[in-house]
Amino acid sequence: MPRIRREPDLTPFFEFCYGIARRDQLVGAKTTDAYLRWRLETGQWQVILPSVYALFQGDLTLEQRAFAGQLHGGAASQITGAAALRFLGLQYGPVAERIHILVPPDKRVASAPGFRVIRTERLAEPTVIDGLRLAPVVRAVADTLRERLDLRMARALVSEAVQSRAATVEEFEAEVADGPQRGSADFRRAVADVVGGARSAPEAELRDLCRTSRVLPPVLWNPILRGPGDDHLLPIPDGWLDDVGLALEVDSREYHSSPEGWVRTLERHNKLTVLGVVVLHITPRDLRRDPGKVLALIERTYLELARKGNRHRVRRVSDRGA
Template sequence: MCSLARAGADAARAGYARRDVRAFLSEIVQRRRATVEQLDAEWRGGPIRGSKVLGAVLAEVRDGVRSAPEAELRELTGLSVILPPIHWNPLLTGADGSRLPSPDGWIEDVGLALEVDSDEFHTALDDLRRTRERHNRLGTYGILTLHFTPREIREEPQRVLATIESTYRERPRSFIGAHAMVVTPAG
């Protein structure tokens, strides 16, 4: 018997593909079965052998990535020489102080939100309604939301990146409708 953090870290060291490690570690954190800190402690305290992928995926999770497709989008946008750093799953506050939905990706200087919408989690009527409500709520603050499927990110990465970059270039700078809340780590 061991903790889920230990099991996740051990599995990540077992030689699984990076995509699989992203999927199961993100799931562990997203479902609150273990914290990033617990996984990090297992990574630092465990064997070095096989830890390279574990460390890289934990860095993504620490930066706010919460799914394998989000990590793939993060990796893709990281190749851009046009885009600024993107905040992943940030806490957003509207200019009036209202708490806003957290988009998967956030480019603050132009008010651009990025969403990864998998068919698995966005096909039921309630899921579609919630997605539409989130999108509309962001829109009332002047935020433009771009939606991509995991398949588009994997099979058409150049088109996805070109869409984000061209939208970024066309949006006015100095967006003031909302901002990411800065969370200072304790310690």
């Protein structure tokens, strides 16, 4: 073991860099090659990537892995994919098994186990959170979905980003137009659903389901409704069958996770039913576990209302799509 005469001051790496450092940074902090080699050989430090080290033992957090990837990618790099979604606050992304790193096309750096380097000419202004340079939400969503083929997740992520105002529909349309087509079928379909007015993944699934019916007329999605002689807008149902006054509502678990959410649902329901509207509440769980049963319920309800000649007092102001 080499004689260690003086410990270098590595405090800044723990205060600002998650305990992660690149070799040239350690050299700048007056760390010798002998000291680095001793720390590694004794297991006190560990190699994460070529010339990127963790100045501690044990497993790395997601933040530490991302910061290591950022150091590996260089000054212009950005973290994208599932890890970026986590830091940007989106809830429906997959577990970040790998760190995805965007780098300029001329950057000479390679992928490694647990880290994927993506060369791109489309490096937008990053969002910086706790020292991590993150790709824009739209790019992070797209990169996640281009690698993971999952239409349900695609719909959930795109809808969440738009509903939370983390991104706009127009930004997603631009990413579809400008980004790579390979592996993007689910992403493009999810964006098309949102462009068409779908506000959530379960609503998009309900749309797909209703299109398979040989009984139902075209369902109107998210129509604007008013009461008779009333200037106040009524609650906008997810789906609407105007001839019988049947409203379809997808009730998400998140929306009903609080007493306030349940009260809002009852208020929406009551404002419609008092005008003769029949409201069917559909859960995402039922849609996914037994879509045939859900469709049969909608069809039976529609036929029964048509048979009885259900009369409602709702005026449809505009349609948002069939």
